Amino acid sequence: MAELVGYLITGVGVGCAYALLGSGLVVIHRVTRVVNFAQGGFAVLAALTVTTLLTAGLPHGLAESLAVLLATGIGLLTGMVAIGRPGTTPQAALIITLGLGVLAYAVEIFLWGDQPRSFPGLPGSTAVLGARVQTHYLLIIGVTAVILGATALLFARTDRGRALTATADDPYAARIVGIDVARMGLLAFALGGALGGLAGVLVTPVQQVSFDSDVVLVVNGFSAAILGNLTRPGLTLAGGLLLGVVQALVGGYLSTAYQTEVALIFMLGVLILRSSSARVEEVTA
Amino acid sequence: MIVEVRDLVVHYGAATALDGVSLSVGEGEMVALIGANGAGKTTLVNTVCGVKQASGGRIDVHGNLALVPEGRHLFASLSVDDNLRLGAWRQRKRTTGHVYDLLPGLTKLRNRPAGRLSGGEQQMVALGRALMARPDLLVIDEMSLGLAPKIVADLAAHLRDRNATDGLAVLLIEQNAQLALDLCARAYVLEAGRVVAEGPSGDLAGSPEVAAAYLGLEA
Numbered sequence: 001m002a003e004l005v006g007y008l009i010t011g012v013g014v015g016c017a018y019a020l021l022g023s024g025l026v027v028i029h030r031v032t033r034v035v036n037f038a039q040g041g042f043a044v045l046a047a048l049t050v051t052t053l054l055t056a057g058l059p060h061g062l063a064e065s066l067a068v069l070l071a072t073g074i075g076l077l078t079g080m081v082a083i084g085r086p087g088t089t090p091q092a093a094l095i096i097t098l099g100l101g102v103l104a105y106a107v108e109i110f111l112w113g114d115q116p117r118s119f120p121g122l123p124g125s126t127a128v129l130g131a132r133v134q135t136h137y138l139l140i141i142g143v144t145a146v147i148l149g150a151t152a153l154l155f156a157r158t159d160r161g162r163a164l165t166a167t168a169d170d171p172y173a174a175r176i177v178g179i180d181v182a183r184m185g186l187l188a189f190a191l192g193g194a195l196g197g198l199a200g201v202l203v204t205p206v207q208q209v210s211f212d213s214d215v216v217l218v219v220n221g222f223s224a225a226i227l228g229n230l231t232r233p234g235l236t237l238a239g240g241l242l243l244g245v246v247q248a249l250v251g252g253y254l255s256t257a258y259q260t261e262v263a264l265i266f267m268l269g270v271l272i273l274r275s276s277s278a279r280v281e282e283v284t285a
Numbered sequence: 286m287i288v289e290v291r292d293l294v295v296h297y298g299a300a301t302a303l304d305g306v307s308l309s310v311g312e313g314e315m316v317a318l319i320g321a322n323g324a325g326k327t328t329l330v331n332t333v334c335g336v337k338q339a340s341g342g343r344i345d346v347h348g349n350l351a352l353v354p355e356g357r358h359l360f361a362s363l364s365v366d367d368n369l370r371l372g373a374w375r376q377r378k379r380t381t382g383h384v385y386d387l388l389p390g391l392t393k394l395r396n397r398p399a400g401r402l403s404g405g406e407q408q409m410v411a412l413g414r415a416l417m418a419r420p421d422l423l424v425i426d427e428m429s430l431g432l433a434p435k436i437v438a439d440l441a442a443h444l445r446d447r448n449a450t451d452g453l454a455v456l457l458i459e460q461n462a463q464l465a466l467d468l469c470a471r472a473y474v475l476e477a478g479r480v481v482a483e484g485p486s487g488d489l490a491g492s493p494e495v496a497a498a499y500l501g502l503e504a
Contacts, residue, residue: 159370159371159374159379162360162363162367162370162371163371163374165360165362165363165367166360166363166367166371168362169360169361169362169363170358170359170360170361172336172354172358173354173358173359173360174360174371175336176334176336176352176354176358177371177372177374177375177414177418178374178375178418179371179374
């Protein structure tokens with residue numbers, strides 16, 4: 001029983017990181033219709049930046065915050081390159097984000113080499129229902145709850161958030177009321193950068209990160225987001241947590257070698273279910 | 286004049302949508318723009334409101350414009366109240382009270398998602414959203430499309446009231462020429478991207494060509 005509780009908590013912890021990453025994808029996709037394949041890169045960049053800042057003597061908290069800020073800026077820059085030119089289609093922008101992700105590999109190898117890196121998180125362990133879990137997992141869960149809650153409030157309670165939703169709902173109508181749709185797209189990319197960066201910073205103390213970790217992260221984040229059809233943040237959170245828990249159980253009871261495959265099979269299953277239910281709706285309509 | 290359009294030319298690729306259109310709306314005026322589908326009415330609206338780029342000509346705007354677009358284009362997942370607030374995006378003050386005073390029917394709908402309202406309710410929200418911008422000129426594209434006659438009559442009454450009370454100018458773009466000519470003092474007729482007739486609504490309604498083409502009467 002204690003073993004199962006341990007796997008559940010570590011799964012939820014890692015799932016929170018997937019949910020943060022997936023939420024970034026959802027924010028960007030809702031507002032700009034672009035699937036941002038550079039999303040995993042934001043996480044890797046922020047994580048590697050923290051290793052450098054900590055080595056330079058900056059304290060925990062400040063190093064992580066600066067790294068998330070950097071990821072926010074990189075998110076903004078990615079948006080400027082991907083959608084900055086008027087008339088760029090979402091398909092073209094998707095390819096641009098893919099290209100930027102590859103460019104990020106070169107920069108990261110140049111700056112940090114190709115070996116996996118990590119840094120210490122919150123030290124110690126805590127007893128939960130008879131299981132001892134690293135306290136850092138509880139930090140991941142707590143921070144994710146606060147940040148996703150704050151993001152939900154941003155969208156529901158502020159005019160800037162309403163303008164982002166309005167742009168997602170109907171860009172033409174947003175333009176006619178005077179909302180700068182291009183600026184909202186850039187804001188979405190910046191938010192996506194922040195959420196991706198935060199995911200990387202939180203997860204690295206429990207999972208080493210190297211320049212190519214973005215693939216695993218983006219596959220998992222995308223799998224979480226696709227449960228919510230790339231538009232629904234609540235389902236993205238559920239998808240992230242479900243993925244994290246299933247992967248922890250597979251890793252714990254079978255083998256860690258199959259964890260990424262679980263995400264891919266999960267994504268495939270959702271897509272198959274969705275397309276078959278769409279066909280049923282078409283037939284019954 | 287609130288809006289003065291001179292020799293406006295708009296292209297979609299190689300196709301010419303508007304070809305030398307001139308039109309004006311003065312303060313407190315209610316002006317109709319009638320024409321068949323594809324005549325270029327919505328292109329004219331979008332260009333005047335800055336959504337579409339002109340290829341040539343000149344648009345002078347002296348005042349605040351707000352648009353009620355064809356098909357309403359509400360923010361479907363947001364509440365009525367949020368839709369209204371966003372109508373004042375360009376303003377510093379975004380309080381919605383005055384619009385609920387003008388359109389009291391919206392008060393009971395304020396927390397409902399706009400996408401779940403009936404067509405008539407949505408048109409009322411679209412009108413309210415435009416009024417949030419405290420416009421000098423309200424541009425309304427196909428107000429009556431898909432709505433029951435009673436709802437159209439209510440909307441027309443609201444416009445008359447705003448015009449009489451606040452001096453709100455209106456540019457009404459309509460396929461329903463009878464409604465447009467009844468409501469507005471002056472009108473333009475657009476055909477294939479050109480203004481082919483203009484003048485007082487009564488004169489246009491009396492013109493055999495306009496009556497035959499747009500009012501369904503024998504020439």
